[in-house]
Amino acid sequence: MNRFGSFPRRIAQLVILLFGISLVTFFLLRLIPGDPALAILGSSYTKARAVAIDATLGLDKPIWTQYGLYMGRLFRGNLGFSFFYGQPATTVIFNHIGPTVFLVVYAAVMAAVISLPIGFVAGLHRGGPLDQSSRVFFTLSFAMPAFWLGIILILIFSVHIQAFPLSGFGRGFFGHLYSLFLPALTIALGFSTVLVRSLRAATISTLQSEFIDTARMKGVRWRRVLWKHVFRNAVLAVVAVYGVNLAYLISGTVLVENVFSLPGLGTLLVNSVSSRDYPVVQGVTLLFAVLIVLINLLTDLTQAALDPRVGQEIGG
Amino acid sequence: MTAMWAASPSEVLYKAASKAAGRRRSVARRRLPLIIGLVLLAIAILAVTFAPLLTSAPPNKIDVLNPLAPPLTPGHLLGTDQFGRDLFSRILYGGRIDLAIAFGATSVTLVGGTIIGLVAGYSGGKIDNLLMRIVDLFFAFPFLVLIIAIIAMLGPSTFNIFVAIWITSWVAYARIMRAQVIVAKKQQYVLAARALGYSRTRVMLRHILPNTASAVIIFSMVDAIGNIILAASLGFLGLGVQPPTPEWGTMISDGQNYMLTAWWLTTLPGLAVVFVGVSFSLIGDGLADVLRPGDR
Numbered sequence: 305m306n307r308f309g310s311f312p313r314r315i316a317q318l319v320i321l322l323f324g325i326s327l328v329t330f331f332l333l334r335l336i337p338g339d340p341a342l343a344i345l346g347s348s349y350t351k352a353r354a355v356a357i358d359a360t361l362g363l364d365k366p367i368w369t370q371y372g373l374y375m376g377r378l379f380r381g382n383l384g385f386s387f388f389y390g391q392p393a394t395t396v397i398f399n400h401i402g403p404t405v406f407l408v409v410y411a412a413v414m415a416a417v418i419s420l421p422i423g424f425v426a427g428l429h430r431g432g433p434l435d436q437s438s439r440v441f442f443t444l445s446f447a448m449p450a451f452w453l454g455i456i457l458i459l460i461f462s463v464h465i466q467a468f469p470l471s472g473f474g475r476g477f478f479g480h481l482y483s484l485f486l487p488a489l490t491i492a493l494g495f496s497t498v499l500v501r502s503l504r505a506a507t508i509s510t511l512q513s514e515f516i517d518t519a520r521m522k523g524v525r526w527r528r529v530l531w532k533h534v535f536r537n538a539v540l541a542v543v544a545v546y547g548v549n550l551a552y553l554i555s556g557t558v559l560v561e562n563v564f565s566l567p568g569l570g571t572l573l574v575n576s577v578s579s580r581d582y583p584v585v586q587g588v589t590l591l592f593a594v595l596i597v598l599i600n601l602l603t604d605l606t607q608a609a610l611d612p613r614v615g616q617e618i619g620g
Numbered sequence: 621m622t623a624m625w626a627a628s629p630s631e632v633l634y635k636a637a638s639k640a641a642g643r644r645r646s647v648a649r650r651r652l653p654l655i656i657g658l659v660l661l662a663i664a665i666l667a668v669t670f671a672p673l674l675t676s677a678p679p680n681k682i683d684v685l686n687p688l689a690p691p692l693t694p695g696h697l698l699g700t701d702q703f704g705r706d707l708f709s710r711i712l713y714g715g716r717i718d719l720a721i722a723f724g725a726t727s728v729t730l731v732g733g734t735i736i737g738l739v740a741g742y743s744g745g746k747i748d749n750l751l752m753r754i755v756d757l758f759f760a761f762p763f764l765v766l767i768i769a770i771i772a773m774l775g776p777s778t779f780n781i782f783v784a785i786w787i788t789s790w791v792a793y794a795r796i797m798r799a800q801v802i803v804a805k806k807q808q809y810v811l812a813a814r815a816l817g818y819s820r821t822r823v824m825l826r827h828i829l830p831n832t833a834s835a836v837i838i839f840s841m842v843d844a845i846g847n848i849i850l851a852a853s854l855g856f857l858g859l860g861v862q863p864p865t866p867e868w869g870t871m872i873s874d875g876q877n878y879m880l881t882a883w884w885l886t887t888l889p890g891l892a893v894v895f896v897g898v899s900f901s902l903i904g905d906g907l908a909d910v911l912r913p914g915d916r
């Protein structure tokens with residue numbers, strides 16, 4: 305059987321989910337108490353603009369017609385007009401996407417680099433010094449707010465040691481790598497908690513599997529068993545955890561961008577809430593949700609590609 | 621608390637099993653995390669409740685002579701902020717809001733999500749399908765982003781933090797509970813109860829719920845940590861409690877402006893969050909040990 309056999313069903317689910325996401329983001333604006341046109345325009349309220357907003361949103365029409373209008377605009381890439389920036393919301397969001405994508409990828413890679421060795425070794429030497437100390441460390445870091453951890457890292461590495469800049473995005477690829485080191489580390493430490501825990505558990509259960517005994521009985525060298533059998537299988541089990549928790553990374557980004565004053569989507573989102581720039585809030589929320597759905601799809605596909613056993617279950 | 625669990629059947633079974641396995645770890649030692657966690661949490665709750673008795677100055681009292689005093693200054697145990705307001709007092713009063721959100725938001729979503737998961741898992745069919753598609757939908761959004769979006773629309777306030785968490789947070793409980801119920805539904809004791817002709821409600825509440833609730837209860841401790849951190853995060857972003865009311869996240873955010881000269885303004889309120897977080901985490905670990913000893 306083709307390992308991507310249930311792919312069409314997965315796509316159908318995806319379409320339903322995207323439809324649901326569009327419904328939620330559409331109804332978000334309905335939560336505003338009072339007149340949406342007044343709220344959207346804020347201080348730039350004029351009678352003429354209010355009439356224009358009413359016309360584009362179709363506020364005088366029945367709710368499902370309004371939703372139809374909303375979807376129509378979405379398909380044309382129109383997320384509404386940001387009166388705060390005086391630009392279409394799509395343009396505003398597009399201008400802020402770079403730092404966020406860079407930070408998320410950076411933090412995801414860093415989390416993998418931190419947690420793969422720690423989780424694997426902690427699982428191999430259960431109850432050993434590394435296992436115990438990583439458990440204490442990650443219990444503490446689980447209870448730490450990401451933004452606070454970021455500030456503490458700034459205090460240590462920017463104020464006392466002065467190894468990294470206080471804030472900013474830097475110039476060029478290596479400038480970004482350097483400037484975003486602390487922000488990425490902040491997110492990665494939080495993310496590693498989950499990864500280390502699940503990799504440790506996966507390593508322990510893999511070690512107890514019968515195929516490990518078989519490999520040893522065949523006389524395969526222990527080092528080779530560890531690498532080819534234990535590590536590979538344990539990491540496979542963690543791929544799903546990694547994908548599911550990428551949503552966590554994005555939440556972390558929102559906070560950490562604000563701590564380090566990075567010009568990304570998280571800062572944009574929070575600033576837009578303060579300036580009551582509703583179209584931008586709506587657009588960023590929509591974008592993040594679509595990103596997560598796509599990441600989850602990618603995770604499933606990666607798993608199916610790496611592990612033939614998963615293929616059959618994917619549709620479920 | 622200790623006496624309450626002493627005679628539970630799972631505990632007796634566990635004792636027998638661990639003897640057989642030759643494990644020496646005593647039950648008392650296994651309960652240590654739970655006891656330490658409860659004590660730490662009790663300290664936090666008492667300190668916050670009796671804040672007026674423990675502090676020398678009200679949280680918003682301005683002392684112009686002592687701005688940015690470091691910790692251990694006479695009269696100000698943990699120092700003061702830029703207005704000379706007592707940091708210890710602000711941390712205790714600020715904790716009232718964070719702890720209220722941890723308990724108020726978590727308990728409502730625990731109960732609501734558990735009931736929804738119970739009904740979905742037990743009924744199956746269309747109801748289950750519909751409810752689980754809604755759950756999937758909520759999981760598609762990054763939690764913090766969805767909360768921020770809801771607060772953006774409702775307006776920033778303490779009450780709206782509760783509302784935003786109530787709207788979004790039940791989904792995790794519903795998903796966990798549903799998975800448990802689907803397994804339990806096929807077991808002998810449920811089949812027996814149904815064969816006796818008990819009503820749906822009775823089977824769900826009297827038979828399935830007591831046997832499956834441990835998973836959601838343990839998860840609620842993790843969720844409480846999440847909600848404390850969320851409350852602080854929203855305060856930090858300026859979307860939660862509005863100044864001058866003290867709240868841990870808002871205090872950290874205020875202190876960030878004085879980071880270079882007054883480290884205590886950001887560090888200490890954060891440690892308060894970690895303190896409460898660790899206590900919930902220990903309680904969660906301890907409950908997991910006591911309620912489902914087989915898992916370890």
